[in-house]
Amino acid sequence: MTEAGGVVLLGLGPGEGRLLTREAWEWLQAVPEIYVRTELHPVVQELPPSVRVHAFDWLYRQGSSFEQVYATIVEKILDLARRPEGVTYAVPGHPLVAEATGPEILRRARAEGLPVRVIEGVSFLEPTFTALGIDPFPRLVLVDALELGTWHVPSFPPDAPVLIAQIYDRMSASEVKLTLNAFYPDEHPVVLVHAAGTSRQQVEHLHLYEIDRSPHLGLMSALYVPPLGPATSMEAFLEIVAHLRAPDGCPWDRQQTHQSLRSHLLEEAYEVLAAIDANDAAALQEELGDLLLQVALHAQIANEEGTFNFTDVVHGIHQKIVRRHPHVFGALQVEGVEGVLRNWERLKQAEREANGQETRSLLAGVPLALPALTQAQELQDRAARVGFDWPEIAPVWEKVREELEEVRTAPDDEAREKELGDLLFAVVNLARWYKVDAESALRATNHRFRQRFAHIERRAREAGRVLGEMSLAEMDALWEEAKDNEKGNPSAAEA
Incomplete structure (x- = not known):
């Protein structure tokens, strides 16, 4: 040479x-x-x-x-x-x-x-495997601490063992720990291997939260993270869903199509909303899992049909999020939420033009299947992004009063139905101005109505009364009693 x-x-x-x-x-x-x-x-x-x-x-x-x-x-x-x-x-x-x-x-x-x-x-791998007493096959993941420490979540499935190299000081160990904490608990057992293959070799068995406290960290330190456990990765979940659809899978799941699952998808989405409205973290965790199952099933069906797969779904939304957030992943400067939303609409229009799509209404992307209150608020939000909105709240209140009067003076049932729709639309706009989600507000009111009416039913049973035979005044008194009870139990009033 x-x-x-x-x-x-x-x-x-x-x-x-x-x-x-x-x-x-x-x-x-x-x-x-x-x-x-x-x-x-x-x-x-x-x-x-x-x-x-x-x-x-x-x-x-x-x-x-x-x-x-x-x-x-x-x-x-x-x-x-x-x-x-x-x-x-x-x-x-x-x-x-x-x-x-x-x-x-x-x-x-x-x-x-x-x-x-x-x-x-x-x-460094061979002596590290010897120090750990492990065979890296079939699933060991190799990760660089310098890269992992810059992430917000781990870049690997938590049901696989991981070896993280170049944990050279306490700062890099701390950054790695914070990233791993997104998936792994503080008490997760891990192993630090220092100077593997040398006379200075040391093996430390400790918990994840302790790794940046080790006095032995240096240029020849590596961290071994055992698997979090089975059924903890998206890959394992997709395998379960694919098995359901396989020839030896579930007869019901194998029969499903995009169309047959439509109602299930809608139902699961509403159950997620119900868990959110109830402020029930355990229920929300479960319902999000049910909703994720619907996403995975649709992706699996599409994969079988040869149209797309789950990776395509992830890649598509990944690219879209990065593309539509140049103020986060690029150099663009925007001012506040309003600036973000205005730029969002410009980006979507540019995407449509780049894809050869005809210019369409700003409101065309609002799904018709949305609940009416949600749809109304989204329509108003989108129009407001381009300046079609009152500059202050006073005219909004005036519009509500105007629509209420038009309901009162409507000449017939057909006109009254139209005016009631206008009134509801105006009230949704009022909610929007107060930064309130109209759909969530009404759902909360519905829940309170259920709770208060259930109180009336319970008190009637306790008194040996038939609800239908009670006077409105009697029921109204029990209604007020239920409201008084809520004052002593704020969580019930907030539900």
Whole structure:
């Protein structure tokens, strides 16, 4: 290689000279100099005295980001590789395992036509598996702590074992812990492995909340996270749904179609709303699961028909969310919620034009199947986004009074029905101005009516009375009694 130039990517192993490969040792004895990403790796101190070592640790000390450090190293090694004598670049472990610079140097050198030789090294993985006493097959997930720490939720299924590399200090451990906490409880058992494959190896069994308290964290630390348990991942759930639809699955599920499941989807959505209205967290958890089942069933049916699959659904909504939130995932600046909504409409119109769709009404996207109150509020919201709205609430109140008077003075039943509809629409607008969801407000009122009327029924039974034989005044007194009871039980009044 010295005549043709190029680069040798050499693995220094996990941390001690005894784990260097024979090929690596022979090469290190033959070359006059090498470049290492870091001289902090223990093997650097055991290299043959004849080899001159150049290290890039000074880049880290400059305080640059890891990305900038790695980019600088890659450019420097490629420059050296263009020399007639080429360059040997050595890194901890294996040159292509948990190593940001090695794969990029390999890719760039090959693209440029530079000769490349990879001298294998024992990575940190093998001694880590030995320290843990595990076989990584069939499902171990490998994750970089530097990437995982930037996420809000883990990027892997929690029913699989995970090995997280490069937990090099308390800050990175804390960031990883916060991300894992989105799925895993504080008390979840985990294992920290330090300096695997060396005489300094340490294995710590501890709980997740303790990982950033370990005094042994360093450049050679990795975290093993055992599975959270069966039936805890979306992938496992999709497998269950696919099994239901398989030839050996459930006869009822196998018969379902998009059309036959329509009523079930609507029912489950309303049960989610009921759990929200009741402020019942346990019920909400269960009902969201039932609703998710409907989504998964529709995706499975579509997959069987060859139209789309669950991955397509996820990809589509992922792309849409990112595209429609340039103020979050891009550089766009917007002012408040109103600015977000106005930009949202512009983006949707641009999407329609890009897809060759005809310009359609701003209100066309409001589903006709929505409950009337929800539909009315959404229509008003969309019109308001483009300025079709009163500038203050006073005219809104005046419109409600106007519509109420028109109901009172309607000349016949047909006109009265129309005016009642206008009155309801005006009241929905009033709710919108007060930042109240009209559908939720009415559902809450319906619930209170049920509770109060149930009180009347119960008190009538206690008195041995038949409800239909009681006077309105008697029932009204019990109604007021129910309201008084609510004052002593605020949660009932809020329900």
